[in-house]
Amino acid sequence: MDKTNYNHSIKCSVNQCTNHAEGDSYCALSQISVGTHESEPTEVKCTDCESFKVK
Structure with missing residues (x-):
């Protein structure tokens, strides 16, 4: 997954995901x-957020 091409419609502050x-x-x-x-x-x-996956 390209984490530099992120979705500007989904704000998230969970750095552990x-x-x-x-x-x-x-x-x-x-x-x-x-x-x-x-x-x-x-x-x-x-x-x-059911899409959460721990790093």
Whole structure:
């Protein structure tokens, strides 16, 4: 994956993710999947980036 050609539509500050764009706060994927770990999510912290992969 070319991490210098990142997606300006997906902001990301999780440097520990293998999909994080090198040198900037963006995701290097063309799309991501967002999900939840709650049965009835009511707050931002209830959502997850399911495309996350640890470096």
